[in-house]
Amino acid sequence: MVKVIVDVVLKDEILDPQGDAISRALPRMGFSFKTTNVRQGKSFILTLDHSPSASELKEIESAAATLLSNPVIETFTIRVED
């Protein structure tokens, strides 16, 4: 089984209140590590029974750009895990 993972994150210029809330919650919960920024994203894990071909990866890229993300406010990256 091969996993093709589409990671979707908000563009840098888009406000992320949920990430900000986590950022503020961490010290309040007693964690001492310092973050300069926290962002929340989504991931989609597509399991295939074979390694994706170049044309399949192209299709997955197109699905990521249309079905899985909103290109106005989000960007995505695709990684393949064997």
Place this chain on the structure above:
Amino acid sequence: MVKVIVDVVLKDEILDPQGDAISRALPRMGFSFKTTNVRQGKSFILTLDHSPSASELKEIESAAATLLSNPVIETFTIRVED
């Protein structure tokens, strides 16, 4: 800047209606690649201004297990990106 990314996914035994909906939508939208399974997850991107020490990574792991995921239904993995 170093990114510590916490990927949270539903446990395999937990139903994922959103993943199923995506799975059904793909062929309907004309995509021909075959998936055996689609799952949706969340990711948290913590940006640090330095490489995390072992003790910081331990703290991040503890934050992932308490604030960022629900251990009853979710599992998480942590990866560090320079």
